[in-house]
Amino acid sequence: EILAFDKEAYYKVEALFHPEGTPEATFVKAVLDRRMPDMDAAREFLERCIGARFTISSIDKKEGTRTPAAPFTTSTLQQEAARKLRLSVSQTMSIAQRLYESGLITYMRTDSTNLSSLAINTAKQYICNSFGEEYSQVRQYKTKAKGAQEAHEAIRPTYIENTSIEGTPQEQKLYELIWKRTVASQMSDARILRTDIKVSSDKGEEKFNVQASQVLFDGFLKLYLESRDEEIKRLRTELAQSKNDYNNLKLAKMIEVSDSEMKNAKQRLSKLVRDVNKCIGLLSTEQTTE
Numbered sequence: 001e002i003l004a005f006d007k008e009a010y011y012k013v014e015a016l017f018h019p020e021g022t023p024e025a026t027f028v029k030a031v032l033d034r035r036m037p038d039m040d041a042a043r044e045f046l047e048r049c050i051g052a053r054f055t056i057s058s059i060d061k062k063e064g065t066r067t068p069a070a071p072f073t074t075s076t077l078q079q080e081a082a083r084k085l086r087l088s089v090s091q092t093m094s095i096a097q098r099l100y101e102s103g104l105i106t107y108m109r110t111d112s113t114n115l116s117s118l119a120i121n122t123a124k125q126y127i128c129n130s131f132g133e134e135y136s137q138v139r140q141y142k143t144k145a146k147g148a149q150e151a152h153e154a155i156r157p158t159y160i161e162n163t164s165i166e167g168t169p170q171e172q173k174l175y176e177l178i179w180k181r182t183v184a185s186q187m188s189d190a191r192i193l194r195t196d197i198k199v200s201s202d203k204g205e206e207k208f209n210v211q212a213s214q215v216l217f218d219g220f221l222k223l224y225l226e227s228r229d230e231e232i233k234r235l236r237t238e239l240a241q242s243k244n245d246y247n248n249l250k251l252a253k254m255i256e257v258s259d260s261e262m263k264n265a266k267q268r269l270s271k272l273v274r275d276v277n278k279c280i281g282l283l284s285t286e287q288t289t290e
Contacts, residue, residue, distance in 0.1 A: 011036040013045060015208055017054060017199065027252055030208035031201055048203055054251055057200040065189040068220040070113040070141040071154035071182050077108070080181070080226070085173055094240040095174045096155070104165055105157055105178055112152040113141035115182070119153070123186040131222060137188045148188040154180040178209065184224035191217040 013032040036042040072080070074093075081092040096108035113122075120138055127136045141154075157179045165175050192213050199208040215221065 003181060011039060011042040013042060015199075015251060017208075018252045028210055028212075030197075030210045031101055033207045045132070045204075045206070046210055049201060049251070052201040052203040052251070054199055054201050054208075056197055058198040062194050062196075063216070064192055064194055066192060066219075066221070067189050068139075068184045068187055068224070069181065070116055071115060071185050072178060073111050073143075073154060074109050077094060077155055077178070080177065081174060084177060085170070087170070087174070090172075092174065095170050098167075099165075099171060099178075102167075103158055104162075104175060106153050106155060108155050109115060110141060112149045113143050113154045113286045114152070115140065115152055115185070119156055119160060120186060123183050126160060127187055131187075135188050135219060135222065137186065139186055141185065154182070164198070169285055180224040184220040187220035187223060188217070190215060190219035190221045196269050 012035050014033070015030045017028045017030060019028060028160060032045075036045065069076075077096065078092050081087040082089070084093050087093075087095070093108065096105065099105045100108050120140070124136050124138060155178055157175070160182065163179060165172060167175070167228070193216055194214045195214070197210040197212065
């Protein structure tokens with residue numbers, strides 16, 4: 001699949017809009033609904049938009065939920081530590097080994113997402129006392145990997161009531177990551193209002209797409225955000241309004257951005273790696289540390 005991939009370059013157009021009647025610092029990022037085959041086509045579109053009037057042509061709102069991720073297995077800990085803490089696999093496992101030997105976390109080589117009854121009850125007590133009962137939702141995760149050792153536990157703090165530890169900065173950060181992931185797995189779903197907005201101009205049929213969200217109830221997001229969910233940090237509550245609120249938009253900036261399908265190749269490679277890890281199962285947790 002990777003060898004057969006053929007790189008295809010393209011250009012996309014991004015715009016920043018300022019909704020009339022809002023503070024000057026309020027900007028909305030939008031992306032054109034079609035790609036441009038080359039720079040000339042992109043520039044032609046930009047020139048055509050000079051002096052154009054932009055308005056919101058449609059708004060679609062849907063309420064949904066986000067569910068917390070399961071507690072860490074070896075592979076998910078390695079992935080999240082790489083993204084959040086910029087740690088290599090060997091660094092992550094070396095630090096986790098020290099935490100385990102110090103009695104601070106459970107065994108760090110596991111493909112199970114199970115938590116013991118003691119861990120679940122301790123997490124529930126902490127959540128209720130710290131955030132309120134509405135933030136608590138007891139969950140027991142089932143491991144999807146074939147041949148997973150369900151008798152084992154996920155990677156979790158030995159004592160969940162210990163919200164922090166002494167140690168090196170890296171040890172403290174990895175412990176915090178494990179602690180937050182564990183506790184968040186026992187918290188309520190987040191409720192989110194997703195808003196899709198179409199922006200039209202009077203100088204063409206193309207439309208700009210704006211996607212925004214508003215957190216109605218933060219749930220587990222109060223404590224933990226997965227790396228792939230960092231976009232939620234930029235939730236624009238000002239966009240979850242009625243169409244009449246932002247009927248007219250003033251163009252603040254528009255640019256063409258060079259891109260390529262190589263990103264899609266990397267995504268497919270990442271998927272292949274994940275598929276291979278699923279096939280390997282527990283063997284993927286038996287990596288040696290440097």
